[in-house]
Amino acid sequence: MSNSRTPEILVTGGAGFIGANFVRRRLASDPGARVCVLDALTYAGNRESVADLESDGRLHFVHGDIRDGELVLGLLRERSIRTIVHFAAESHVDRSILGPDAFVDTNVVGTHELLKAARTVWLDEAPGTHRFHHVSTDEVYGSLEPDDPAFSETTPYAPNSPYAASKAASDHLVRAYQHTFGLETTTSNCSNNYGPFQFPEKLIPLVLMNMLAGKSLPIYGDGSNVRDWLFVEDHCRGIEAILERGAPGRVYNIGGLNEQRNIDLVRLLCEVVDGRLSGDAELAERFPDCPASRGDRCDSLITFVKDRPGHDRRYAIDATRIENELGFRPVETFETGLAKTVDWYLANGEWCARIADGSYREWIDRQYAERTETFPNQPKRVAR
Ligand code: NAD
Numbered sequence: 001m002s003n004s005r006t007p008e009i010l011v012t013g014g015a016g017f018i019g020a021n022f023v024r025r026r027l028a029s030d031p032g033a034r035v036c037v038l039d040a041l042t043y044a045g046n047r048e049s050v051a052d053l054e055s056d057g058r059l060h061f062v063h064g065d066i067r068d069g070e071l072v073l074g075l076l077r078e079r080s081i082r083t084i085v086h087f088a089a090e091s092h093v094d095r096s097i098l099g100p101d102a103f104v105d106t107n108v109v110g111t112h113e114l115l116k117a118a119r120t121v122w123l124d125e126a127p128g129t130h131r132f133h134h135v136s137t138d139e140v141y142g143s144l145e146p147d148d149p150a151f152s153e154t155t156p157y158a159p160n161s162p163y164a165a166s167k168a169a170s171d172h173l174v175r176a177y178q179h180t181f182g183l184e185t186t187t188s189n190c191s192n193n194y195g196p197f198q199f200p201e202k203l204i205p206l207v208l209m210n211m212l213a214g215k216s217l218p219i220y221g222d223g224s225n226v227r228d229w230l231f232v233e234d235h236c237r238g239i240e241a242i243l244e245r246g247a248p249g250r251v252y253n254i255g256g257l258n259e260q261r262n263i264d265l266v267r268l269l270c271e272v273v274d275g276r277l278s279g280d281a282e283l284a285e286r287f288p289d290c291p292a293s294r295g296d297r298c299d300s301l302i303t304f305v306k307d308r309p310g311h312d313r314r315y316a317i318d319a320t321r322i323e324n325e326l327g328f329r330p331v332e333t334f335e336t337g338l339a340k341t342v343d344w345y346l347a348n349g350e351w352c353a354r355i356a357d358g359s360y361r362e363w364i365d366r367q368y369a370e371r372t373e374t375f376p377n378q379p380k381r382v383a384r
């Protein structure tokens with residue numbers, strides 16, 4: 001089914017956490033919208049996260065790799081695509097510490113293959129209106145001390161993890177294709193996201209699923225590291241604002257105005273789950289191993305574990321530009337966003353059960369085993 005009024009866009013990584021939320025929002029908010037998802041379905045990709053949208057023909061799912069330049073060229077040509085929203089990436093810092101190669105392959109080489117294809121089709125073969133939106137992270141700016149000003153778009157890059165370095169490299173390639181070849185690009189650097197469909201290797205879904213299963217809640221170091229948290233739908237709204245009103249060549253930081261210490265965040269999440277399960281016989285029956293089901297507190301599961309090597313101390317976003325230029329501000333507070341997130345995970349037991357299968361558990365167990373064995377000496381933090 002095609003609709004000539006709304007051109008199809010290509011969303012890479014549309015079966016991942018943020019990509020799936022973006023695709024779902026786009027198709028729900030515009031009946032004429034059409035999306036082509038290109039996703040390699042790595043461990044982090046779940047076709048189930050968008051599968052229900054495929055039936056009416058507005059979502060075309062391609063199981064493929066962004067590093068496959070011929071495949072990307074074919075999609076841009078055959079489907080007349082003039083907008084790419086690029087989410088696909090290896091996205092977990094801990095994995096990048098254990099195995100950086102995949103991060104360079106996908107985040108750097110993969111982004112470059114997309115840029116090359118876009119340049120060929122949009123600048124050489126069929127010049128005209130186009131947009132390449134690159135989804136990036138605040139981690140490219142490095143780590144802040146407690147009193148440092150928040151990251152702005154002019155903060156020098158100082159990536160500390162292999163993940164952050166690979167994203168920084170991809171940001172530079174996007175910039176270079178705009179500057180040198182005139183490809184119309186925008187980039188957003190966003191803070192930590194949370195919400196539905198997030199793979200439970202990241203802090204919030206990991207501790208949420210662990211507390212429901214009565215497993216320990218691992219806090220790295222002393223739990224005083226600070227992150228800025230943004231509800232995923234707000235991130236998607238920010239990207240929509242950039243696609244609609246952002247200036248080509250411009251970079252926009254997106255943040256949640258919501259700095260939290262990890263330990264405070266986990267305690268708050270414990271309180272939300274305690275509140276949901278205590279006095280709800282049905283939930284208590286579904287999650288018998290959760291302390292809250294027997295009237296105990298989930299924070300009894302908190303366990304301090306060995307720190308992540310090179311663990312960035314603090315991230316904070318100065319979002320003045322996107323607010324002043326595009327009128328964007330997040331709508332969710334941390335309380336409303338966390339409540340929506342907890343409710344989604346409680347209501348989507350099947351999705352969680354499929355994700356929390358053997359391979360996920362094996363990874364978590366191996367990670368903690370290696371955490372104690374592989375890094376006997378913490379490297380010193382490099383000054384900015
Ligand atoms: P995710 O790990 O949940 O999903 C990544 C998706 O990309 C998966 O569906 C995976 O299958 C797909 N993918 C991986 N390699 C691929 C390849 N070679 N070809 C095609 N598809 C491939 O990631 P996420 O949390 O949704 O993050 C999406 C983007 O947003 C990433 O670029 C990330 O750097 C950025 N970002 C994430 C956060 C966050 O808090 N999660 C914050 C800021 C920016």
Ligand code: TYD
Pocket residue numbers: 093094192201202203204206218219220225226227262308
């Ligand atoms: P994470 O969700 O991995 O995102 P990022 O490293 O990209 O910020 O981690 C968020 C914070 O939580 C980070 O400071 C590391 C910490 N953390 C824990 O304390 N325990 C955990 O099990 C995980 C996954 C993260």
